[in-house]
Amino acid sequence: DSGVTQTPKHLITATGQRVTLRCSPRSGDLSVYWYQQSLDQGLQFLIQYYNGEERAKGNILERFSAQQFPDLHSELNLSSLELGDSALYFCASSVALPSPGANVLTFGAGSRLTVL
Amino acid sequence: DQQVKQNSPSLSVQEGRISILNCDYTNSMFDYFLWYKKYPAEGPTFLISISSIKDKNEDGRFTVFLNKSAKHLSLHIVPSQPGDSAVYFCAASALQGAQKLVFGQGTRLTINP
Numbered sequence: 001d002s003g004v005t006q007t008p009k010h011l012i013t014a015t016g017q018r019v020t021l022r023c024s025p026r027s028g029d030l031s032v033y034w035y036q037q038s039l040d041q042g043l044q045f046l047i048q049y050y051n052g053e054e055r056a057k058g059n060i061l062e063r064f065s066a067q068q069f070p071d072l073h074s075e076l077n078l079s080s081l082e083l084g085d086s087a088l089y090f091c092a093s094s095v096a097l098p099s100p101g102a103n104v105l106t107f108g109a110g111s112r113l114t115v116l
Numbered sequence: 117d118q119q120v121k122q123n124s125p126s127l128s129v130q131e132g133r134i135s136i137l138n139c140d141y142t143n144s145m146f147d148y149f150l151w152y153k154k155y156p157a158e159g160p161t162f163l164i165s166i167s168s169i170k171d172k173n174e175d176g177r178f179t180v181f182l183n184k185s186a187k188h189l190s191l192h193i194v195p196s197q198p199g200d201s202a203v204y205f206c207a208a209s210a211l212q213g214a215q216k217l218v219f220g221q222g223t224r225l226t227i228n229p
Contacts, residue, residue, distance in 0.1 A: 002159060002161070004159065033216070035219075040125070040221065041221055042118075042120070042122075042205060042219035042220050042221040042222060043160070043205065043207075043217075043219040044219075045216040045217065045218070045219075048216060056216050058216055090159055090160070092159070104150070104162050104165065105162070105217065106162070107152075107159030107160045107161070108159050109157065109158050109159045110159055
């Protein structure tokens with residue numbers, strides 16, 4: 001158990017629908033990151049929050065949004081779902097803002113989203 | 117644009133022998149490199165890292181080598197054990213983009229008894 005909790009573990013939904021993925025970071029970690037892993041692809045960085053504020057953005061679609069709440073948990077909202085959104089979505093956390101040479105992230109087990 | 121590439125999707129090695137996983141990168145701004153290991157149904161876990169000021173870092177059976185001129189790094193596992201069977205991801209970050217790690221596609225390592 002890495003200490004990063006993601007729910008749900010699995011989710012099956014239809015095209016056009018909206019889902020919310022939830023992440024609780026490791027105790028004491030202030031930064032939360034979201035990554036997407038599509039079939040046979042590496043992990044693609046989506047977005048990062050630090051202590052409630054957005055700090056970095058990757059290739060996140062406009063249909064996707066995220067936020068980090070005062071209790072530091074984070075939610076990733078995916079709307080108008082398409083077949084291509086089927087993927088593993090990982091959340092990771094770190095103690096603080098990473099500095100060069102200290103980018104060790106702790107990952108959750110992921111949420112597998114299947115869009116039919 | 118795949119800035120971090122792992123060209124071997126899979127690798128099979130005999131138990132006790134050396135496993136060598138390779139990774140190439142294109143962004144010369146990357147200055148910190150990591151290897152993550154992933155078992156099925158689990159998230160990636162940190163394995164070993166190396167800063168661009170070094171060319172080698174060792175941790176037990178795991179050694180990472182960095183060749184900056186070739187923009188290439190490799191992970192050596194000696195001796196390989198069945199529990200090393202997993203998907204290995206190479207990742208990199210740059211000074212100015214320290215918030216995000218750029219990952220390769222992963223290499224599935226299978227250790228045969």
